[in-house]
Amino acid sequence: MNAPVGWDRHRVGTARLLASYAAIPEGAAVRLQKRTSNLFRPRDAAASGLDVSGLRGVIEVDATARTAEVQGMCTYEDLVATTLPLGLVPLVVPQLRTITLGGAVTGLGIESTSFRHGLPHESVLEVEVLTGDGRLVRAGPDANPDLFAAFPNSYGSLGYATRLRIELEEVPAYVALRHLRFDSAAELASAVAELVETRSWAGERVDGLDGVAFAPDELYLTLARWTPVAEAPPSDYTGQRIFYRSLQQRGTDVLTMHDYLWRWDTDWFWCSGAFGLHRPWVRRLWPRRWRRSDAYHRLVGLEHRYRVVERLDRRRGRPPRERVVQDVEVPVSRLADFLAWFDDAVGMRPVWLCPLRLREPSGPGSARTWPTYPLAAGTTYVNVGFWGTVPRPDDPDGGAGGRDGAVNRAIEERVHALGGHKSLYSEAFYDPETFDRLYDGAGLAAVKGRYDPDDRLTGLYEKVVGRA
Numbered sequence: 113m114n115a116p117v118g119w120d121r122h123r124v125g126t127a128r129l130l131a132s133y134a135a136i137p138e139g140a141a142v143r144l145q146k147r148t149s150n151l152f153r154p155r156d157a158a159a160s161g162l163d164v165s166g167l168r169g170v171i172e173v174d175a176t177a178r179t180a181e182v183q184g185m186c187t188y189e190d191l192v193a194t195t196l197p198l199g200l201v202p203l204v205v206p207q208l209r210t211i212t213l214g215g216a217v218t219g220l221g222i223e224s225t226s227f228r229h230g231l232p233h234e235s236v237l238e239v240e241v242l243t244g245d246g247r248l249v250r251a252g253p254d255a256n257p258d259l260f261a262a263f264p265n266s267y268g269s270l271g272y273a274t275r276l277r278i279e280l281e282e283v284p285a286y287v288a289l290r291h292l293r294f295d296s297a298a299e300l301a302s303a304v305a306e307l308v309e310t311r312s313w314a315g316e317r318v319d320g321l322d323g324v325a326f327a328p329d330e331l332y333l334t335l336a337r338w339t340p341v342a343e344a345p346p347s348d349y350t351g352q353r354i355f356y357r358s359l360q361q362r363g364t365d366v367l368t369m370h371d372y373l374w375r376w377d378t379d380w381f382w383c384s385g386a387f388g389l390h391r392p393w394v395r396r397l398w399p400r401r402w403r404r405s406d407a408y409h410r411l412v413g414l415e416h417r418y419r420v421v422e423r424l425d426r427r428r429g430r431p432p433r434e435r436v437v438q439d440v441e442v443p444v445s446r447l448a449d450f451l452a453w454f455d456d457a458v459g460m461r462p463v464w465l466c467p468l469r470l471r472e473p474s475g476p477g478s479a480r481t482w483p484t485y486p487l488a489a490g491t492t493y494v495n496v497g498f499w500g501t502v503p504r505p506d507d508p509d510g511g512a513g514g515r516d517g518a519v520n521r522a523i524e525e526r527v528h529a530l531g532g533h534k535s536l537y538s539e540a541f542y543d544p545e546t547f548d549r550l551y552d553g554a555g556l557a558a559v560k561g562r563y564d565p566d567d568r569l570t571g572l573y574e575k576v577v578g579r580a
Contacts, residue, residue, distance in 0.1 A: 113197040114190055117169035122183060125166025126248065126274055132163035133246055142244070142568050144185075144272060162242070167274055170194040178280040179237065184214030184273035192373060200280040201369070203229040207376040208405040214273035218266055220485060220535055222439070222466055222495050224320035224336055227308045229281075230471035233264040233482065240275040244564025248274060253480075262559040265485040265551065267536060269572040270560055284340035287320070287372040289365040291358075294331045297448040301494070303333060304444050304467050308492045320372070323465040324359055328455055331465070332359045342366050349378060350403065352395055356382050356462070380405045382462060383499055387411060433501040434519050435539070436460060441468065441493040442532040450496065453526055458519060464497035483552040484572075485533060493532065517541050536576040547573050 136142055143161045164185045171181040175198050182191055188202070189209035195201055202213075206221035215221075216232040217239065229235060238252040241259060249271070251260040263270055290313070294300040300323065303313075311318050313335055320336030344366045349355040355375045358365060367375065379389065387408065388394035422432075436458065442450045444467065454463070470481070470489050481489060505518050521541045527534050528550065534540070540547070547553060556572060 114170065114194040116172045116194060117183070119171060121166065121169070122171050122275065125164075125183065128163050128166045129242060129274060130246070130248070132161070133242065136162075141570065144268070162272065164272075171275065173198060173200070173280075175200060178282065180278055180280055182213050182276050182278060184275065185212050186214075187212050188216070189374075192370070195280060196283075196370060196373075199282055199284070201283050201373065202232070203235040203279055203281050204232045205373050206232065207374075208380075209374060209377050210404075210406040213276055213278070217264055217273060217276065218268060218270075219537055220265055222468055224322040224334075224466060225281075226466060226468035226495075227321050227492070228311065228319070228471075230468065231264070231485075234471040234480070235279040236276050237279065238277040239263060239273050241271040241563075242274055243271040244560070244569040245566065246568075247563075249563065258559050259563055261480075261482060262484055262552075262556055264482045265536065266556065267572055267575050269556070269569055269575060270563060271569065283369050284338050285369055286339050286342045286346065287367050287369055288337045288339050288343055289367065289372075290316075290335040290337075291363055291365070292333045292335065294333070295329050297325065297328070297331060297451040300325075300331045300333060300465070301444050301447040304447075304465075304494060305492060307333075307335070308444075308467055308469055321467055324356060324462050325451060325465060326360065326462045328451070330360075333465075334359060336372065338369075346371065349375060350400065352392065354379055354382075354390065377405045378403050380408045381464060381497075381499070384408055386500075432504045432516070434504045434516055435501050436519055436523070437499045437538045438520070438523060438534060439495055439497045439537070440523070440527045440532055440534040441487065441495050442527060442530055444492040444494050446530040446532070447494045447496075450526065450530055450532070454496070454498075454523075457522055457526075458498070458502060460498045460500055460502060464495070466495040466497070468493050468495060483555050486552065487533065536572075540576045542577055544573060544577075547577060 144164055167183040167185045168190070169183050169186055170191055171183060173180045173195055178200060180195060187210050188205055191213060192201055192205060204221060204223050204225050206216050206223055211221060217236055221232040238250060239260065241249050241251055241263065243249050249256055249259060251263065253260060259270060292303070294303065307313060307318055307321055317337055318335045319338045321333065323331065323333040325331040346366045346368050347353070347358070349358070349371065356379065384390070384403070389398055389403070469492050470487050487493060502519055504516060520539060524534060524541060533550065542550070551572065553573070560571070
């Protein structure tokens with residue numbers, strides 16, 4: 113168990129942060145000094161940054177109230193290591209260990225409990241933000257509510273979370289899994305709609321829900337049920353066995369709660385296959401401590417920097433490839449339409465499927481809305497995640513391997529034609545007018561003007577489209 117850092121150390125950490133902010137020259141980019149990142153878009157290097165080295169822990173946990181005070185740069189791995197021994201976890205635990213709590217709130221996050229609890233920012237009771245004017249501002253439903261509402265999906269354009277008070281959920285030691293196969297996306301979508309409404313299947317409670325589409329006629333939903341007793345010996349997917357393959361190999365399974373929360377991290381879903389880890393002999397040689405999403409992410413960063421694979425492909429005469437790393441939310445009623453289009457236009461498989469719905473804390477119709485990521489209250493969405501590369505389509509004028517971004521632009525257009533939204537952690541290609549319409553540009557600018565009047569922080573569009 114990780115010991116909480118306490119309030120005294122938190123005050124020291126915030127003082128260090130404020131001193132580093134004051135030391136940044138006027139006009140210089142204000143960025144975080146971070147060891148890790150889960151973003152998938154290039155950005156310019158900053159000469160100086162905010163010192164967040166003292167903001168990486170849990171301040172305190174109130175097990176009776178089931179809340180925690182957490183520093184903004186605390187990873188979910190460290191957060192869970194503190195709360196799980198107490199039988200508690202955050203209401204939504206994003207699937208990758210090194211995602212930070214502040215990052216999941218300002219940049220969104222999702223996981224299998226999102227059909228019950230929404231997105232991570234919906235279980236935040238209060239957040240303290242370092243704003244662009246150098247203040248620490250407390251924000252919540254009743255304190256600076258404009259900042260509180262606009263902060264999710266703002267990606268640092270409104271400031272950086274230094275502290276968050278969050279709700280926790282009581283959990284047992286084990287998770288029982290049931291893998292259901294469907295022969296079409298329409299059948300799966302119908303099942304999702306029923307599961308989200310009833311939170312049960314065949315008389316059994318469902319606490320977690322996600323799935324994988326391997327092919328148009330081979331799709332799975334994994335139903336997770338919290339249980340205090342292991343109904344079979346728990347499986348281990350941190351060694352030679354690979355979790356996503358188990359969906360096709362067995363109908364039921366059991367994991368410890370700890371291993372369930374990080375079931376996707378060991379193989380970065382299935383993306384570790386790009387490094388050969390799906391080959392048994394490579395997996396045996398690859399150190400277990402490096403079978404983690406942050407290790408793979410660093411390798412991808414090296415490839416982006418040195419373009420080794422791109423140069424080898426060019427030398428071998430292979431066509432240029434476009435990186436397609438996206439998570440999109442599509443209404444469940446349009447999921448089959450999107451996947452049919454996606455198979456024809458993109459052809460990338462597998463894809464991850466994760467149902468979600470805005471949280472309804474006080475009953476139907478009372479869900480809070482979040483203007484910078486405006487999902488509709490009372491609507492069930494399915495997150496579709498796909499990560500890899502595809503050949504660039506030929507230029508309409510006849511050139512082979514047309515402009516980079518053509519596939520991503522087509523995805524953006526299709527998602528929004530179907531009434532969905534796309535996460536901004538990866539590259540985006542919108543024009544300013546479309547971006548402002550989709551992500552409440554006018555409202556965001558008004559809030560930014562109040563808390564960053566000198567425009568010290570990079571705007572959201574410049575961050576995610578302009579890649580500043």
